[in-house]
Amino acid sequence: MKSGVVVFPGSNCDHDVYHVLKHVLGQEAVFLWHQEETVKGCELVVLPGGFAYGDYLRAGALAALSPVMAAVKKHAEAGGLVLGICNGFQVLLEAGLLPGAMRRNKDLRFLCRDVYLKVERTDLPFTRRFKQGQVVRMPIAHGEGNYEDGPAALDQLEAAGQVVFRYVAPDGARSDEWNPNGSARAIAGIVNVRGNVLGMMPHPERCAEMVLGNADGLELLAGVVESAVAVGASR
C-alpha cells in the first residue's frame, strides 16, 4: 500500500507516521508537501499532528485552505482513505471533510497524557483489527480537542454511527472524569458517512511499537494496510 504523509509548515508528527508505515509495517510511504496539487497516487493520505501554519487564527484553519487539501478532498471524494491525527483532525474539521469544530480544552490547558478509548465500530479499514467495545490506550497531546457541534448535529452523528472512538475509563465506562478535554459525548474520533475519512485526537503513531511501551496504535495502521491489500487482491 502506498501512503502519503502531508507535511504542512509546522507539522511535527509527520516522521512518526512515516516511520510506522514504512519501517514498522514495511509499506511504501512518501511525504506530500503542502503545496502539492495531487496526492501522487497514494491509497492512504495521513494528515499528521503538529501546528500547521502555526495554528494561527484557529487550529487547522489556514492549513485547510492549502493547495494539498484540494487534492485531499478529491482523493476523499473518490473513496480514497484519509486519516487525520490530532492537528490533522482539526484540519479535516476546518476543511469541512468532517462535521463539527474544536474548542479549547475544558480546563484551557494543553494536555499531554495517555487516555483510554472505546472502539465503537470495527467495520472500518481503520478499526478492523479491534474488537467491538474494546478499550485501548493511546496518548493525546493537544490544547484544542474539545469536540463540539449542535445537539441535532451530534444526534445525527450518533445515529449514523460516525462516532468511532470515545474517551472512557479503563473499564470502558463513560464519565466526565475520564473525558480529558470536555468533548461533547466524549467524542475522540469520528468518521465521515462513507467511512473513508477518519479524524481522531489521540496519536496511534506514538504507540505503535512495544519498545515504546504500548503498541495499541499499530493495530489501527495495520488494519488500514490489511484492508488495502484485501481490496487489491479482490481486483
Place this chain on the structure above:
Amino acid sequence: MRAGKSFDIRLSTDDPAEAERLLRRMCEKLLANTVVEEYAVELTPAAPASAAVGDPFP
C-alpha cells in the same frame, strides 16, 4: 464565557455594499468558524491614508 476575536481590515473599495460583501465572504471562508462562532461586520469610513499607516496602538 469565551471572548472572540476582532479584526480591523482596511479595504480599497469605497462602495459600502461591496465592502460588506467582501467582509462577509472573508468571515464565512476563514475568519469565523460558523460551527461554533458568530460574526458581525461593522463598516466605518477610513481615516486619510497618511494616518492609516501609523502605529495602530500609539
